[in-house]
Amino acid sequence: NAGVTQTPKFRILKIGQSMTLQCTQDMNHNYMYWYRQDPGMGLKLIYYSVGAGITDKGEVPNGYNVSRSTTEDFPLRLELAAPSQTSVYFCATDTSYNSPLHFGNGTRLTVT
């Protein structure tokens, strides 16, 4: 049982490049989330989805896009990478409000 799988684990991007961070879950959870964690800071919500076909912005959505075509997958897209997007990105899932989040192991992204 893999849980929440994120790929890649590490990536270095040049300014202006684009990439997609992948997140896949095998727990059949409806809710999925993308958080970013900057050094010395807590996790901040970028986007979330309450089910296939439904997404909404979190606290820090600028510079990112998401899609949710299936229950299992919730990719995060960076179109024009900027140094401010250097961070560790975590995907998470849960079944409903107030159920504990299940996190992936993160993607460490550096933009130079």
Place this chain on the structure above:
Amino acid sequence: DQQVKQNSPSLSVQEGRISILNCDYTNSMFDYFLWYKKYPAEGPTFLISISSIKDKNEDGRFTVFLNKSAKHLSLHIVPSQPGDSAVYFCAASTAETSGSRLTFGEGTQLTVNP
């Protein structure tokens, strides 16, 4: 606007002693609070939670206390073990949000010395 704040970036305790991690919040609409533990190169894992209708929740060595009037919660670990060394995040949510749109604190690095 940091609505959930952990004022101690780090805490060091001896094995067998009590660890107390603190968290303050400003949003009175928060009604559910959680603690997550994070090891290096891994995602956070859920540790313990408490609803605003309670003032204490216990799970083995871990106890969370909630003081709503002070907007303060704390996590007690007794006895502390070296394997507890990790970053601990406090998080909160409101009934108005769908799913677990959590607001996290900055984290506290706990080091338990043998």
